[in-house]
Amino acid sequence: MLIRRHVRSEPRASEITPREVYLARRDFMRGGLALGAGLLLPGLVQARSGNGLNFSPGPFSTDEPKTPWEDVTTYNNFYELGTGKSDPSRNADMLRTEPWSVVVDGACANPGRYALEDFLKPHSLEERIYRLRCVEGWSMVIPWVGFELNQVLKHAEPTGSARYVAFETILDPENLPGQRRPVLQWPYTEGLRLDEAMHPLTILAVGLYGEELPNQNGAPLRLVVPWKYGFKSIKSIVRITLAEEEPPTAWNQSQPNEYGFYSNVNPDVAHPRWSQRTERRIGEFRRRRTEMFNGYGDEVADLYAGMDLKKHF
Numbered sequence: 001m002l003i004r005r006h007v008r009s010e011p012r013a014s015e016i017t018p019r020e021v022y023l024a025r026r027d028f029m030r031g032g033l034a035l036g037a038g039l040l041l042p043g044l045v046q047a048r049s050g051n052g053l054n055f056s057p058g059p060f061s062t063d064e065p066k067t068p069w070e071d072v073t074t075y076n077n078f079y080e081l082g083t084g085k086s087d088p089s090r091n092a093d094m095l096r097t098e099p100w101s102v103v104v105d106g107a108c109a110n111p112g113r114y115a116l117e118d119f120l121k122p123h124s125l126e127e128r129i130y131r132l133r134c135v136e137g138w139s140m141v142i143p144w145v146g147f148e149l150n151q152v153l154k155h156a157e158p159t160g161s162a163r164y165v166a167f168e169t170i171l172d173p174e175n176l177p178g179q180r181r182p183v184l185q186w187p188y189t190e191g192l193r194l195d196e197a198m199h200p201l202t203i204l205a206v207g208l209y210g211e212e213l214p215n216q217n218g219a220p221l222r223l224v225v226p227w228k229y230g231f232k233s234i235k236s237i238v239r240i241t242l243a244e245e246e247p248p249t250a251w252n253q254s255q256p257n258e259y260g261f262y263s264n265v266n267p268d269v270a271h272p273r274w275s276q277r278t279e280r281r282i283g284e285f286r287r288r289r290t291e292m293f294n295g296y297g298d299e300v301a302d303l304y305a306g307m308d309l310k311k312h313f
């Protein structure tokens with residue numbers, strides 16, 4: 001993000017895999033894996049019906065037009081798979097998601113290490129159609145499938161001293177080309193204050209458009225915090241830690257004057273190198289005005305009552 005400055009060119013039609021082709025190819029690969037390994041991601045397979053995940057409509061969904069699947073899955077930031085927007089979809093196969101486990105630890109009475117299927121089993125899936133606003137000035141509307149992070153945190157039983165939640169992405173430099181270059185401090189890390197993490201808008205997503213998350217979107221498990229700039233929504237999570245102190249975060253460590261810990265979408269706080277007043281919805285030509293908290297102010301403004309959000313950007 002923003003280390004290299006260049007004018008983005010729209011993905012060419014030839015670079016975009018039609019959704020049906022993508023799904024057919026993936027199902028074919030899944031079939032191959034099933035034969036080879038004798039099983040598929042059991043938690044997700046149980047939750048699947050036909051080609052998709054089983055989910056019900058959830059609260060807080062916007063009825064704005066959804067960004068097409070092709071754009072959501074080919075215009076990505078996932079630096080582990082490359083810094084160009086089309087790198088993550090092109091290099092998606094380099095992310096190894098099986099086996100996958102998630103550690104929940106830190107200041108909690110009930111820590112654990114879970115195989116992905118055990119981690120997912122207790123949760124029923126919901127669709128949440130959320131706006132995602134990137135700090136670079138573009139935005140999308142994405143139909144995520146997931147569940148509220150607070151379910152995981154409650155199960156962990158945070159101690160009285162837990163005030164933050166830290167997240168970590170997989171570290172696998174052998175397979176992930178971006179992690180062989182010092183673009184960021186690896187593994188990618190992010191953090192939330194505990195009340196932000198407990199907020200019902202904050203979800204762990206396992207799918208989008210009713211399908212399992214494509215690797216480039218952060219398979220098998222990623223955070224989605226719709227009132228914060230997109231970089232807060234850490235992908236491919238392997239660790240969730242209850243913390244007493246504010247945890248370090250990848251972008252804040254990299255450029256602290258440009259990326260604060262809170263990173264709430266705030267048109268009144270310009271990025272040091274450009275304004276945040278407007279954004280371009282992918283697929284649209286004209287820029288639109290950016291809304292405070294990305295339009296989720298009614299739900300989340302109370303979390304920041306009394307805070308100077310210019311100082312805590």
Ligand code: MTE
Pocket residue numbers: 001072075076077078079080132134135169188216217218229230231232233234235236
């Ligand atoms: N998570 C990891 N592990 N690595 C990354 O480079 N990029 C962030 C965020 N999560 C990133 C990440 C940024 S800058 C954005 S805008 C969103 O992912 C993009 O999510 P999307 O590609 O699903 O739209």
